[in-house]
Amino acid sequence: MRRCVIGAGLAGTLLAWRLKAAAPRDEICLYTGDPAAADATAASGGLVRAYEPDPAAARPAADSLAELRASAVLRDWADYREIGSVYVRAAPVESAPPYAHGMPVEGAPLESLPPGAELVTGTALARLGIHGVPREAIAVVERRAGHISPHRLRLMALEDFRRRGGEVVARVVERIGEHGDHAEIVVDGRRHPFDLAVVAAGPWTPALLSRSGLAGPGVRTKRIQYQIYEVSGRRPPPFVDETTGLYGRPSGRHGLLLGVPSEDWDLDAGALPVSLSACRDTEGAARLRLRELRLLRRVRTTAVCDAYTDARLLRLAPLGRCLHTFTGGSGGAAKLALAASGEAAGRLLAGPLTLAATSRTEP
Template sequence: MSARVCVIGAGLAGAALAWRLACSRCPGTETTLVGDSSEGRQDASRTSGGLVRAFDIDPWHRGNAEAGLAELLADPLLRKWAGYRRAGSTYILDTSRPDQLAALAAARAMAGVRIADAAELAAEGWRGLPEHAFAVFEHEAGYISPHEFRKALTVDFAVRSGSVLLDGPVVGLERTHSGRSWNVRTPDGRSREFDVVVLATGAWTPALLHRQGWRAAGLTTKAIQYTLVQAAGHRPAPFIDETSGLFGRPAQDGVMLLGVPTESWGVDPDRLDTDPDLTDRALHLAAERLPGLTPTARLRTVVAADCYGDRAGLVLEPVAAAGGGVFTFSAGSGGSAKTVLPASAHAAEQILHG
């Protein structure tokens, strides 16, 4: 299929999708990536902790996370671009919940993982876990820099034949008189015509749809917050503790990232405030669960927002109200770092051959 494709949004999802389209070298297909540098200051790609692992509770995330980690590990260039650091991971499940009990059964069938019960976790320094806690350990898991990864993908995209990179927000999206394509207006005053428009605009997607007079169709925003602390003692591998909500990973030397999920839904990504209570709760839980870790100073609290959807994961979805030719690729639901590679490959396939 030949097409003029405009990907709006140069976060990790948009950069990966545009890069996939450019890499395809499909005859007659021209891809334009529109990025807004002002939007990028607080987007999820810049602030994400970047955990990458194969295991996840949700089956969709699990399958794509496993494929994404495999592609990353198989390609030295992708690992370099992403700033991949192998650190292992510990995912602690609350098996009193049916979905997590089912996920534990799925984990037992996965290669490269080790299962541990609460007693084994206690021997490895964890405290206060309920008896029904089980952990999934992954040796090859680790973390990347989503911000550096998207920059590298954008640079490689820009040098490929037939690819165009524009900087600045989209100020207008209108159907052409023929009704078969879309005009996208950018701040330079130019209007460009495209057959396919993909909104990879993350937390700004619901507002953009509403400005067009279209329903957000199950998409909403949620705040994300974590705190970087100077820490002494044993800094554990990246972890998620579903029994308490605590998550964390080591950052630079002597620094630990710690956080708990927020319940701040429907937030404005341009007007975010830190919640000191969340930081206090994260540090309190860290003291309970990881007594070998001693935070000595709070360095910085990071707050951002991401886009969440009714369907799990980052998928290409048509905007029904647009009447054709416009899609969203934004509902990463906090998991884009570990699933973006297979999700972008599938989305590009849909665009080129769907």
């Protein structure tokens, strides 16, 4: 079998790596696009946790973290730092997804949270350096969580993919399509047939589908922007605060990564101009919630596009019999990527038994 994955961000690279590991005799080609183009993987803050307020995202988040923590190789590849996580809920706590034994289970009691997690309120949050949350808000605090380097994980998986015999092609795919019983891609004006092609091009997906005359699964682009600040005072653990939108994590010895969600949609993929209003919103939210912290200076601002779908999940979606997309998320797809790539590889290889035999072992 000849299969290709178009796009070498974290999602596409992990999918190609899974496919080659599970089917070593198959020819797997990974098309990286323009290696100089900025992408969301290189920019990702890499927060990872088991808890997610969206029940559909909770299982892949928990699965991804479990696989990461169970594998010394993956922990090293991802530069995993287990320093905890805080998720502040703006909605009433009754709407939080239930868990049992670390996995979401319909009808399970709310108190059955991911392993090592607990529900806390304002006083306990203040001890973590997060202040002034509304009285009705409540937070899920996880000890077994933290952050990774999605870029390093991508590079290490790419290296192992090559070692296993996978082919990496640093070319831009111009068009894709189906012809009879096979997929066809066009690169540098030449046609290349494959038994299967998967588009995992992130924010470049809508343009590729449009050039190919294909209707995609509602993929849109959206700005992601965050700032790295040099700070003094008390740094919180990695956190998301729904009440202000502020999210962040420690960065280096004296830094803090901070950002707020954007509503800048349908932008051209690639590097974006910095949004000064996003910087002001971030700094205002930080003054409100991180009262024991002082922002000394803005060291760096990162602004890129990422791909979103209506489902707000990283998942495989069919374009035809031989064509699929593998993209989408909520701007934090890095925390879902291990589980999502394993599930996608299992579907493409026609069976969970193949997936179980390859995705839960050491690389």
